[in-house]
Amino acid sequence: MTLKAVFQKWTERYFSDEEAVILLIVLFLGFAVIIWLGGMLAPFFTALVIAFLLQGVVNMLTRRHIPEMIAVAIVFIGFVSLMLALAFLLMPLLWNQLVNLVLETPRMLSSGQKWLDELQAQYPTLITPDEIQNWISMVARELSMYGQRALTLSLSSLGNVIGLIVYLVLVPILVFF
Known part of the structure; x- marks a missing residue:
């Protein structure tokens, strides 16, 4: 049996049913839409998963x-409260830790130099x-390189911060609907 005959028999067997062909087309188009619009639909999918999980509590x-x-209102208010608590309680703590790290860096460097x-x-x-001067200059170069990377990363992640804000606003609204 030739390859052409095998392929023809296979297609006749599985694709003679028009429901199977329609299912294949719908699946293909669905995956194409998800892949093509996945970035824009990500908040929707996130809200869908969260709503599915919260439905168990309801x-x-x-x-x-x-x-x-009343159950929906209780669960939604609890979810929004948790999101706001994460946003307004956890973010300042992270910011304070970052500020403390930046303020303590010179003291840590002078302590390291004193140890050397x-x-x-x-x-x-x-x-x-x-050798000590070489080590100190190498650490200074590395720190300046890390500083440049951090600055570049912070400027390039500005879009991610805006995306996070969109998630914090859009996802709870989508979960409600």
């Missing part, structure tokens, strides 16, 4: 004889002052 409350509208000087004083035959 079902649990309705089994306990709480009216469905003590190391050179304890072992003058093993570590020369030139």
Whole structure:
């Protein structure tokens, strides 16, 4: 049996049913739309998953004889409260940690330099002052490179921050609907 005959038999067997062909076309178009518009539809899909997960909590409350509208309101208010708590409580803590790191960096560097000087004083035959200067200049180069990367990353992530804000506003609205 030739390859052409095998392929022809296979297509006749599986694609003679028009429902199978329509299913294949719908699946192909659905995947194409998701891949092509995935970035724009991501908040919708996120809200869909979160709404699906929150529906279990609503079902649990309705089994306990709480009216469905009140259960939906309780779950939605709890979800929005959790999102706002994460946004307004966690973000300032992260910001303070970042500020403390930036403020402590010079002290840590001077402490490291003092440690290197003590190391050179304890072992003058093993570590020369030139080696210490080379180490310090290498650390300074690395830190300046990391600083440039951090600045570039912070400027390039501005779009991500705007996207996060869109998520914080759009996802709870989509979960509600």
